[in-house]
Amino acid sequence: MTESFNQVFSDIESKLKHVKVLNLTTADGFPLFTQCIDGFDIETDKLSAVTSSLTALSKAAAKQLLTSQFESTCIETDKGLLYMIQTNYQDKQCILSMLSGDKPNLAQIRYFMNKLAKYIETATLSADK
Amino acid sequence: MHKKVAFIGSVGSGKTTIINNLSSINALNTDVKSSVDIGKEMTTVGIDYGHIVIDQETTLGLYGVPGQRKFSLIWDFVKEGLWATVILVKNKDQDSLNELKHLIDYFEINENTLCIVGITHVESGGGRSTMKAIKKLFLEQGISPPVYTVDARLHSSAHLIMRTLIAIDESK
Numbered sequence A: 001m002t003e004s005f006n007q008v009f010s011d012i013e014s015k016l017k018h019v020k021v022l023n024l025t026t027a028d029g030f031p032l033f034t035q036c037i038d039g040f041d042i043e044t045d046k047l048s049a050v051t052s053s054l055t056a057l058s059k060a061a062a063k064q065l066l067t068s069q070f071e072s073t074c075i076e077t078d079k080g081l082l083y084m085i086q087t088n089y090q091d092k093q094c095i096l097s098m099l100s101g102d103k104p105n106l107a108q109i110r111y112f113m114n115k116l117a118k119y120i121e122t123a124t125l126s127a128d129k
Numbered sequence B: 001m002h003k004k005v006a007f008i009g010s011v012g013s014g015k016t017t018i019i020n021n022l023s024s025i026n027a028l029n030t031d032v033k034s035s036v037d038i039g040k041e042m043t044t045v046g047i048d049y050g051h052i053v054i055d056q057e058t059t060l061g062l063y064g065v066p067g068q069r070k071f072s073l074i075w076d077f078v079k080e081g082l083w084a085t086v087i088l089v090k091n092k093d094q095d096s097l098n099e100l101k102h103l104i105d106y107f108e109i110n111e112n113t114l115c116i117v118g119i120t121h122v123e124s125g126g127g128r129s130t131m132k133a134i135k136k137l138f139l140e141q142g143i144s145p146p147v148y149t150v151d152a153r154l155h156s157s158a159h160l161i162m163r164t165l166i167a168i169d170e171s172k
């Protein structure tokens, strides 16, 4: 199935309020796809590097302290959150991340991100709009 | 006292290897498969952390950073409160040399910093031209840290670097 990353984002944006950015990055921090809402700007390279570092650290913590399988990381702030989840895209280990603003609903975001991470494992995405 | 040592240097210079080798605990590892050709399979994206007990009073925390500049988030928290910095340079590797100036600036290495440089990937008796280039580059910055060749994979060689650091600190 081929869908553009932009379509996937639009779909999410219509269901989740306050989503600002959706990003897919290789585990070593190279951005594959990024979509932002209009008027929001983010340094993609930085977002990718940061999600890559944080995921690797979370994974190491999960292994050493919880002795269980890592799934996702979430950073909550007073104004929003950054949610990161592991996925595979075309046989590469990747990280899917979402940045959300005002009063995000974590349960909802977790649900959608889990679903999307699974979808991406079988999808072929294109960058065109 | 717990002293913080940073291991910095370009990708593939041996930071992860030397920390794994030196650490008396299972080192924290955050290497992932590289998706681009960097001359090796795995690359560090988080932090390497290891630990050595020197004597009853002293332990060293060993912090290795990712070599790629885009991970400067990690560099920022490793550079705080350092006791010493170990800079690794890959022998005969221009990229590794080119990165030196940037690292000296970023980690604010100056004549008062406890710092040692290790040239890795050296065949026996080699490394002379790299050593010369490194010394010249540091001298241009007004600094002259000791430069040694080291095999990051060898326990004895890695330990010699740490013992030298301690000796330099004590002689100050």
Ligand SMILES: Nc1nc2c(ncn2[C@@H]2O[C@H](COP(=O)(O)OP(=O)(O)O)[C@@H](O)[C@H]2O)c(=O)[nH]1
Pocket: B009, B010, B011, B012, B013, B014, B015, B016, B017, B018, B040, B042, B043, B044, B067, B119, B120, B121, B122, B150, B151, B152, B153
């Ligand atoms: N020949 C040789 N190989 C080394 C030396 N140090 C590291 N290596 C190898 O170089 C590769 C990259 O090392 P790594 O520790 O991942 O580099 P990092 O990117 O600085 O963390 C590994 O395959 C090591 O086994 C060395 O001193 N000599």
Ligand SMILES: [Mg+2]
Pocket: B015, B016, B017, B043, B044, B064, B065, B066, B067
């Ligand atoms: Mg490394």
